[in-house]
Amino acid sequence: MPNEESNKPSNPDKNTGKFPYHQGELAAQDKAGTRGAASELAAGKRSALNFLANHDAFLAAQSFAAMTSVDLNTGNVWLTPLFAKAGDLSAVTENEIVISSQSIPDNDMLNTVESGTPFSLLGIDLNRRIRHRINGVALGFEESSFEENNGRGLHLQVNEYTPNCPKYINRREIILDANNVESINRRAKREERTSLTKEDQDFIQAMDTLWIGSYAPDIGADCNHRGGKPGFIRVTSPTTIEWPEYRGNGMFFTSGNLEVNDRAGVTVVDFETGSMIQMTGRALVDWDHDGRYEGASRAIVFHIERIVRTDNVTSHRWRRLDYSPYNPAILGKDSANSDSAIDDPSINGNERPIKATLVKIVEETETVKTFRFVVSHRIAFLPGQYASFEFNNIPGGAASEVRTWTLSETPNSLNGDNTLDISVKRVPNGLVTNWLHDHAELGLEVVLKGIQGEMTAITLDADTQTPLVPEQLLLLSAGIGITPNLAMVRGIGAFSLQDKTKVTMIHVERYQRHLLSHHELVRRSNNYPDFSYTNIITSEQGRLTKVQLEALVPNPKDQQAYVCGPASFMEQMTEYLASIGVPVANIHTEAFDF
Template sequence: MTGPYHHGEREVQRRAGLQEEADVSGRAIRDTVPPVAAAFLTQQRLLVVGAADDRGDLWATVLTGPVGFLRAPNERSLSVAARPAPEDPLAPVLEGPVHLGMLAIEAATRRRMRMNGTARPHGGGLLVDLDQVVANCPKYIQKRTPPEADAGPPPARPPARRSDRLDPGQQRFLAGADTFFIATADEHGRADASHRGGNPGFLQVLSPTRLRWPDYIGNAMFLTLGNLFVNPRAGLVVPDYGTGTTLHLTGTAEIVWDADAAASGGTGRMVEFTVTGVAELPGTLPAGWSPPAASRFNPPVAAAGSRSAA
């Protein structure tokens, strides 16, 4: 580690020419939850988590609950009163201790909070000992409001669909997505979860097993790309806010440098993702979120002649 960063993060910062900016941003990285963040957590209904399974494949998923299902019992821990559905790729992993990357995100206010730590089962949920806490900016978050909480019993879940490649319907869904979440980890398995957003079409579908997306201008920390520099495994979860279905992908990712300026949003950086596993889970999220209001920071989506949704 070099200050708050490991060597992969430092190398990406150096290559991007943003080391000084990263040093400034790094002052926001801490290992405790400040009081304002603890209050934010108690109001949330959604938590993105990412971790590696017993084969080392990384997956991301979404945990949901009523207001209050997240709380910080002290400044170094997070209590989560939820577990994934049995068919979720991370359900077996969370039966025991595991390092989790986490992101609490409130799309209605474009606020998000990133946390990493070691989780263990606790009651019907999880207790996480935190080792990294980071507040992130509101860029590229599409504003949308969840439906009112339903106190009734959850509906029966249709079975999950699994594959090693994307079918045509899944490809069309991804090509129109404006939001996804990504799980990565460093070479020691310390996981992280992050948000990616843009105008529909920013996530390019190149084939049934190949995706590409731009790395837009951010806070210069490069926590995600720094992990990919030392460990190419990654997992994505893409929510369908209308139906409540989530599409989970695992595979490997590669940083593309010197990419087309327009396609990359001006950074020259893109990420190409090779799909090795797919799980489509109905009923993960409450269905019927409001239509999105696009972030004013979203760059225009450049025409991509190589994109295919076939």
């Protein structure tokens, strides 16, 4: 339901004085439990493009984009695909974009756009999985010198730029018409109606991508992308479709707008035939859906009021290269095509195994890499817990090797996540760790054996299931032992627990260059007054002494201490902590001895 309060947020960013999120977005973040994570991502929002980051070149190179516009007379929201040729999307300054009218297939949009019309442009590179979201208002149609045939250009004023995550983009490459014909077929067959025909329904349910536009009055429009495997969009009646909302960045631009205004536009494009169906109507977020979608904790239900179907609207064609590895399984489809126990969606809790696929590798330091795996079904875990993975046929090893690492990324862990990150340090004679560093490639499949562990300061209230954290928290680590403590710090931020605890984090590392996530931790300490971060570099300062520890730890008798690192480090730190007054019962350690 729309929020009756003002759409403008109440708390400006302390550094810029601007409002990063409006009330609808904040309400959606609160429902999903992502306000903390979203507040950290707000730093990526800009009020203009950045030519030094090649935003202008990116736009000019795109053959496809999507644009949301609002008919201010009716309130209808439309999502219009743009089928472009090189240069049809032009950033003339960091605050102004011009779109060639020759790339716009929708006559309705051409007729309703006027100066001041809210817009949102999503420039997307389908091959490289890159998308940029640009919001602002239309300045109107004007003659544009860069166009041929004296075409008109739609001038747009840029008010906000945000990079969007590449997850769920199904990768495609364009096949340009060999005869270099115009990208838009102005004689294309166009039909209008108020409900979906059987052919329309089949068209929609075969798609693996949709585009949704939304609008918050007095704030602006938004254009967004949703992807999945074919079948993720369901037609529930001739006037209703729905789809799952998979885990994203937690900022909730679309759902936030729908909290204050249910008007929306949805478009699906058949990239193989160049046909499209555009719909305008009303949408609502089903926050408590019945679990009918794997990998999603909510769904969007869209009620159609008007449909425009245009067949063969563009000469462009795209070839699908692969599906996003993040796409969850489609229940009733993917599971039906598999006879493997590791794909069984009935497996849950500690009943494993589950197949995990490597989708991303990040080199953190010269000795540590982070490996991101996806599983087909959401799994809930607490920050600081660890996962056990089984590797088969590693050269020099047994037929099966099981290794355990802390899950280092936690924004959606309490609600269940299908992405699992582990940060792995290269170690001398480490069979699996060194093989991962040297030979692991995207697409690698391993078996997730289980997730468990007691090395976590974040618990759930037995009655309300809300996250709890100690009032005084000491996180003490050495080397790669930082990972559970880092996961807890990220969890505290993601679950908005910063004002409920005072965190003292101390990390010991041999060399400065080996510090993991150092800039992130410095930023967190600067942003949150109750978070203290100290690192000790032993090659320069020597080992952490009891005297130093005592000076760094406030109120030792009230601390809940979590210590992780080499066995000798944990043993010595436990003795130090007990001697300075931390109750032994409050000192928690964990070693992977299996």
